[in-house]
Amino acid sequence: MSTLKPSQFLMIPGPTPVPSAVLEILARPPIGHRSTEFSNILTAVSKDLQALAQTKEDVFILTGSATLAMEAAISNTISAGDKVLCLVGGAFGERWANIAQAYGARVERLNYQPGTAVDVEQLADKLKADKEKTIKAVTVIHNETSTGVLSDLRQIAHLIRKHGALSLVDAVTSFGAINIPMDEWRVDVMLTGSQKALMLPPGLSMVFFGSRAWAAQATCKSPRFYTDLARYKKSLANNTVPFTANVSFVCALQKSLQLMQEEGLAAIQVRHFKLKAMVRAGVRALGLKLFVDDDFASPTITAILPPDKISVGDIRQALKQDFNIVVADGQESLQGKIFRIGHMGYVFERDILMTLACLHSVLKKLGHDVPAQPAIQAALQAASNK
Amino acid sequence: MSTLKPSQFLMIPGPTPVPSAVLEILARPPIGHRSTEFSNILTAVSKDLQALAQTKEDVFILTGSATLAMEAAISNTISAGDKVLCLVGGAFGERWANIAQAYGARVERLNYQPGTAVDVEQLADKLKADKEKTIKAVTVIHNETSTGVLSDLRQIAHLIRKHGALSLVDAVTSFGAINIPMDEWRVDVMLTGSQKALMLPPGLSMVFFGSRAWAAQATCKSPRFYTDLARYKKSLANNTVPFTANVSFVCALQKSLQLMQEEGLAAIQVRHFKLKAMVRAGVRALGLKLFVDDDFASPTITAILPPDKISVGDIRQALKQDFNIVVADGQESLQGKIFRIGHMGYVFERDILMTLACLHSVLKKLGHDVPAQPAIQAALQAASNK
Numbered sequence: 001m002s003t004l005k006p007s008q009f010l011m012i013p014g015p016t017p018v019p020s021a022v023l024e025i026l027a028r029p030p031i032g033h034r035s036t037e038f039s040n041i042l043t044a045v046s047k048d049l050q051a052l053a054q055t056k057e058d059v060f061i062l063t064g065s066a067t068l069a070m071e072a073a074i075s076n077t078i079s080a081g082d083k084v085l086c087l088v089g090g091a092f093g094e095r096w097a098n099i100a101q102a103y104g105a106r107v108e109r110l111n112y113q114p115g116t117a118v119d120v121e122q123l124a125d126k127l128k129a130d131k132e133k134t135i136k137a138v139t140v141i142h143n144e145t146s147t148g149v150l151s152d153l154r155q156i157a158h159l160i161r162k163h164g165a166l167s168l169v170d171a172v173t174s175f176g177a178i179n180i181p182m183d184e185w186r187v188d189v190m191l192t193g194s195q196k197a198l199m200l201p202p203g204l205s206m207v208f209f210g211s212r213a214w215a216a217q218a219t220c221k222s223p224r225f226y227t228d229l230a231r232y233k234k235s236l237a238n239n240t241v242p243f244t245a246n247v248s249f250v251c252a253l254q255k256s257l258q259l260m261q262e263e264g265l266a267a268i269q270v271r272h273f274k275l276k277a278m279v280r281a282g283v284r285a286l287g288l289k290l291f292v293d294d295d296f297a298s299p300t301i302t303a304i305l306p307p308d309k310i311s312v313g314d315i316r317q318a319l320k321q322d323f324n325i326v327v328a329d330g331q332e333s334l335q336g337k338i339f340r341i342g343h344m345g346y347v348f349e350r351d352i353l354m355t356l357a358c359l360h361s362v363l364k365k366l367g368h369d370v371p372a373q374p375a376i377q378a379a380l381q382a383a384s385n386k
Numbered sequence: 387m388s389t390l391k392p393s394q395f396l397m398i399p400g401p402t403p404v405p406s407a408v409l410e411i412l413a414r415p416p417i418g419h420r421s422t423e424f425s426n427i428l429t430a431v432s433k434d435l436q437a438l439a440q441t442k443e444d445v446f447i448l449t450g451s452a453t454l455a456m457e458a459a460i461s462n463t464i465s466a467g468d469k470v471l472c473l474v475g476g477a478f479g480e481r482w483a484n485i486a487q488a489y490g491a492r493v494e495r496l497n498y499q500p501g502t503a504v505d506v507e508q509l510a511d512k513l514k515a516d517k518e519k520t521i522k523a524v525t526v527i528h529n530e531t532s533t534g535v536l537s538d539l540r541q542i543a544h545l546i547r548k549h550g551a552l553s554l555v556d557a558v559t560s561f562g563a564i565n566i567p568m569d570e571w572r573v574d575v576m577l578t579g580s581q582k583a584l585m586l587p588p589g590l591s592m593v594f595f596g597s598r599a600w601a602a603q604a605t606c607k608s609p610r611f612y613t614d615l616a617r618y619k620k621s622l623a624n625n626t627v628p629f630t631a632n633v634s635f636v637c638a639l640q641k642s643l644q645l646m647q648e649e650g651l652a653a654i655q656v657r658h659f660k661l662k663a664m665v666r667a668g669v670r671a672l673g674l675k676l677f678v679d680d681d682f683a684s685p686t687i688t689a690i691l692p693p694d695k696i697s698v699g700d701i702r703q704a705l706k707q708d709f710n711i712v713v714a715d716g717q718e719s720l721q722g723k724i725f726r727i728g729h730m731g732y733v734f735e736r737d738i739l740m741t742l743a744c745l746h747s748v749l750k751k752l753g754h755d756v757p758a759q760p761a762i763q764a765a766l767q768a769a770s771n772k
Contacts, residue, residue: 018415030588064448065449244453
């Protein structure tokens with residue numbers, strides 16, 4: 001075997017591949033966070049993010065992972081004793097519940113089966129049963145990364161708004177891949193991270209924070225400092241940040257948002273749905289089962305069951321060893337039961353064909369001997385259908 | 387004037403210049419945060435940080451700015467109602483007090499005049515007066531960035547330990563530039579950021595968390611999730627992180643720590659004290675007054691009073707416009723009253739000579755006409771004295 005290896009290729013749900021035009025900016029000497037140059041970039045990036053979300057509400061860039069942004073959503077709106085309804089169908093739905101509990105919220109869970117989406121009628125019933133309107137906020141995972149499920153955020157957010165509660169929405173693995181018109185869909189708080197469809201490495205997160213959330217913030221008693229969005233709002237009004245930001249990443253974000261504008265959100269969405277169709281058709285043609293039904297399959301992440309008698313660990317290890325391609329294991333109770341292929345951000349048809357061909361190779365080596373041709377054919381067919 | 391400009395040169399107390407060997411790593415495609423490669427780097431970097439602090443205690447890397455690390459120090463040790471003594475002599479001392487207050491602590495301030503260091507005898511008296519030992523923690527700024535003052539952390543931490551309180555130490559602009567043997571000096575919690583002497587852009591912070599702090603953590607009731615250090619400890623025992631880390635920055639940190647090991651902490655410290663001496667001698671020879679006495683002047687940041695009738699804003703603007711060199715304004719009540727030259731991290735004698743020569747040029751243009759030669763001579767003399 002050659003000593004020269006291809007670089008690690010990420011087909012996981014974040015970090016994701018980063019365009020070289022963005023990487024090049026990360027290699028530049030950092031500029032001052034109080035400089036006019038940085039103020040101009042911060043202002044432009046904030047406007048670009050608002051445009052992408054089609055919102056007039058505020059957006060703030062936090063230096064930190066998306067979990068920090070989830071915590072900001074809670075610490076700015078929920079006080080100890082407040083009732084929060086958490087829609088839980090996977091590891092990230094559970095994370096919302098854990099953060100709310102850490103802040104002393106009375107958490108009620110509406111569980112949905114991992115691999116399925118939020119049942120909108122069940123949610124409607126649950127809210128209807130809350131006659132005294134004690135539910136202050138509902139936490140939502142738009143795209144549950146741990147299972148590869150996309151829920152119907154539009155309907156969910158409408159129901160929550162109708163009830164009068166706040167919607168706190170994790171759009172970490174959907175924002176920038178799917179059109180989410182925040183104001184039209186009546187979302188109150190929405191957050192995402194840099195290392196997904198926004199095509200950066202991990203390190204930044206973004207919180208969209210609507211006017212109804214500000215009303216809650218005014219009376220929210222939870223302790224907070226670094227996540228105190230009022231500080232960010234006050235600073236942003238002066239085109240600056242309350243705490244030293246990751247200036248390099250914000251500059252790189254400007255470039256990736258520019259690349260996204262050039263492609264256009266509609267085209268980006270088409271591309272992601274096409275990649276999903278390709279993966280699903282190809283994986284089925286390899287004789288594997290998909291964890292999620294077509295009806296609510298995520299456009300950015302696909303969960304797959306291993307063939308009988310072949311372990312997820314062996315598949316992941318062989319892909320890594322033979323091709324330096326990384327796919328994700330299942331999380332928590334799904335560990336070892338599914339593997340997940342990410343297809344978000346800077347990912348293209350050729351990457352899916354490569355991954356399917358490599359997956360075929362390692363499955364064959366591990367004893368699951370099916371031909372490659374039908375998988376490649378099915379994927380190409382799926383691509384041309386969309 | 388040419389359209390080609392030199393790149394922005396940062397002589398501020400962070401962000402600071404970054405070596406190209408480090409920048410190059412930031413331009414690499416990110417690796418997976420659950421990969422063996424990343425686990426190995428995380429483990430190595432954690433050990434290197436412990437070696438730099440000469441400590442057996444834990445260290446955790448947070449994706450976030452140093453203020454997040456300050457908040458982690460508070461949220462893991464201080465519950466609402468606890469008494470915290472804050473040593474305040476500038477903007478960052480005040481920040482400790484603000485964070486503690488945000489978490490409901492009963493904050494008592496021991497103020498010291500901006501531009502002076504913590505008065506150790508006054509602190510001893512203050513602690514002695516706390517006969518019932520109600521002070522749970524004392525917050526300390528080792529190097530007050532807003533004024534350019536280095537306090538005697540060794541003595542301060544000893545006093546705090548003797549009293550039985552926890553020492554929470556901001557070493558943001560001292561760690562990595564000055565030798566801080568954490569265990570020998572009996573520091574309980576210490577934090578720093580990536581964009582100072584560690585020679586990275588802003589985006590990461592590090593918290594050293596000692597065994598006495600863990601004892602406090604066990605009963606600490608403050609809500610926390612992203613800053614919950616128990617999660618980091620549990621993950622690090624498995625060579626991983628609880629939340630997606632800025633993998634690119636952690637990889638780059640490994641390189642900067644390697645560069646620091648090659649130089650050696652003793653040599654690094656000598657270099658910083660030499661740079662301080664050069665700046666102070668040069669600035670004095672330009673006929674300007676220093677804000678801080680020699681006795682407690684910071685080795686990483688120097689605060690300077692502008693000449694009569696010349697504003698700080700004019701000096702900063704001219705340095706920026708004529709030479710694209712950035713120096714910092716004063717913060718809060720010191721805004722417009724002082725300007726600050728940072729000399730931490732990847733900074734060398736030639737940078738100080740350049741800055742002094744450029745400062746001379748803009749001062750002359752602004753009406754403060756003194757010759758450059760004595761300043762350059764004094765700086766060179768100071769360099770050779772050390």
